[in-house]
Amino acid sequence: MHNQITTNLFFVTFILVCIGIVMIYSASSIYAWERYKDGLFFLKRHIIFVLLGISFCFLILGLPYQRLKSLAKPVLLFSILLLGLVLIPGIGKEVAGARRWFRFRNISFQPSEFANLAIVLYVADFVSRKEKLLKDFWKGFLPPILILSVIAGLILMQPDLGSALAIGMVVIIMLFIAKTNLTYLLGLAILALPLFYILLFNVPYRRMRILAFLNPWFDPKGSGFQIIQSQVALGSGGIFGMGLGHSKQKLFYLPAAHTDFIFSIIGEELGLMGTITIIILYIIFTYYGLKIIKNTQDRFGYFLGLGVLLTIIFKTIINMGVCCGILPTKGLPLPFISYGGSSFIFDIISVGILMNIGHNQDYL
Numbered sequence: 001m002h003n004q005i006t007t008n009l010f011f012v013t014f015i016l017v018c019i020g021i022v023m024i025y026s027a028s029s030i031y032a033w034e035r036y037k038d039g040l041f042f043l044k045r046h047i048i049f050v051l052l053g054i055s056f057c058f059l060i061l062g063l064p065y066q067r068l069k070s071l072a073k074p075v076l077l078f079s080i081l082l083l084g085l086v087l088i089p090g091i092g093k094e095v096a097g098a099r100r101w102f103r104f105r106n107i108s109f110q111p112s113e114f115a116n117l118a119i120v121l122y123v124a125d126f127v128s129r130k131e132k133l134l135k136d137f138w139k140g141f142l143p144p145i146l147i148l149s150v151i152a153g154l155i156l157m158q159p160d161l162g163s164a165l166a167i168g169m170v171v172i173i174m175l176f177i178a179k180t181n182l183t184y185l186l187g188l189a190i191l192a193l194p195l196f197y198i199l200l201f202n203v204p205y206r207r208m209r210i211l212a213f214l215n216p217w218f219d220p221k222g223s224g225f226q227i228i229q230s231q232v233a234l235g236s237g238g239i240f241g242m243g244l245g246h247s248k249q250k251l252f253y254l255p256a257a258h259t260d261f262i263f264s265i266i267g268e269e270l271g272l273m274g275t276i277t278i279i280i281l282y283i284i285f286t287y288y289g290l291k292i293i294k295n296t297q298d299r300f301g302y303f304l305g306l307g308v309l310l311t312i313i314f315k316t317i318i319n320m321g322v323c324c325g326i327l328p329t330k331g332l333p334l335p336f337i338s339y340g341g342s343s344f345i346f347d348i349i350s351v352g353i354l355m356n357i358g359h360n361q362d363y364l
Helices: 002-036 041-061 065-085 111-129 137-156 161-177 182-201 204-214 225-236 262-294 299-324 341-359
Strands: 092-095 098-104 107-109
Touching: 002 041, 002 262, 002 341, 041 341, 065 111, 065 137, 065 299, 065 341, 098 111, 107 341, 111 137, 111 161, 111 299, 111 341, 137 161, 137 182, 161 182, 161 299, 182 204, 225 262, 225 299, 262 299, 262 341, 299 341
Parallel strands: none
Antiparallel strands: 092 098, 098 107
16 A cells, blocks of 8 residues: 555656656747757756656665664754855855855756755654653754754845745744644744844845735836736636647746746646646645655654655745745746756655655555
């Protein structure tokens, strides 16, 4: 039974990845030809990411997940080191005022993706070891919150508020389910509200994003441009779409069509039926992920699986929400489908971890 659950999880992921390969080529070929004189430029690079992701996935499968406990602290420290290094001019690559990537020739790596997995691994290890101390403020609540503060603070310096919030939400939910004192969590939320307000409204470009979210037509050629073009793409697809490859918004109207807004292109080319199919596939993926977590025999595996599944779920919801205009613009790719090297690879690694946990359980 356990092999069937993990096989189903892999199969759903495989379908999403295949859809992504097709849609990345459809969304990027004209842009790739215009910029690089090679319509297959992004597709060929993405195939490399797929192969790397699969290789890491099977590498994880060959290592019993319990051994990851001993790696929790070293991996966490290494992720903090990378987050610090990426902020140093000359080491981290600056793009559009943000310093979030290491760039080696044509290969880029985003350390915040690694940090996301690292803190999930750390918190899973922490709550499994400190189960009886989680109600204690100093020994059970403060240590993971301090670690979260360090990682979120370094990510905010890049700056990347969206990723910091996503990581924070995953950790808080993990602590809540681990039965940390609810009063501490509520107190943390209240203390964080003023900081969140300052980060959101005292930074001009973030304030413009919020205003564009509330009323995209206030600045249709500036801050509201992406939201408007995304909604045009989704709306023009109708029920059955304009046909694969026939998107008009990818013709230099919708920025990041093959990355952050690929869901909008799916809606334009494959219509409402296409987007609903994608949503159903993610729901099935979540179902099998939850099935694995529910039947996990040890506390570490339970929270490790929960953390990586929550990460994928949040990224999916945020990406779709942004494309539909129900969330402010935030550059998070759609898991398994969007073009994006390190993000895609770590999503596949997360699937490998879930499958690894699933292979070691008995299902009811």
